Amino acid sequence: MSLQVGKAIYNILSNDARVIDSVGHKIYPLIADTGTTFPFIVYRRTSIEPSDSKDRFIYSEDTYVEVVIASDKYNESIEIxxxxxxxxxxxxxNYSGINIHDIRMTNADEDYIEDTFIQNLTFNIKTNGRTSN
Structure with missing residues (x-):
């Protein structure tokens, strides 16, 4: 189920040694914990587009997820x-019960807000619209 795609994102990022070497386990849904130090990652689902068949059965969904990298150093933000x-x-x-068919980055932008370098990456995640256990 694509509403739960955040579980898959967390699973993939928290099991990638290079990501963990860079941010530790500071990977959060929606908002970082109070007092979190740089660098860290926040992710959030931004939209879901179901694809229906003729008999209205949802056979796949495109879910868009934004992954934000925050750092107090510009080079570190782009490296992460x-x-x-x-x-x-x-x-x-299959990641945390979510059947992922493909993940593709569709957009990237950057910003500087309150002494923080921000990298925003948007990913399209194709799923079958169902959760498997």
Whole structure:
């Protein structure tokens, strides 16, 4: 079920040694914990687009997820963004009960807010719309 795709994102990122070497286990849904130190990652689902068949059966869904890398150093933010992209791009398989057909980065932008360098990566995640156990 694509509403739960955050579980898969967390699973993939928290099991990637290079990502963990860079941010530890500071990977959060929606908002970082109070007092979190740089660098860290936040992810959030931004939209879901179901694909129906003629008989209205949802056979696949495109879920869009934004992954935000925050750091107090610009170079560190883009290096971690590359690691996140490499960890997610092209993934297929079952992660935390979510059947992932493919993950593709569709957009990337950056910002500087309150002494923080921000890298925003948007991913399209194709699922079958169902959860498997």
């Amino acid at each position: 963004a590359d690691l996140v992209k490499n960890a997610l791009q092209g993934k297929k398989g």
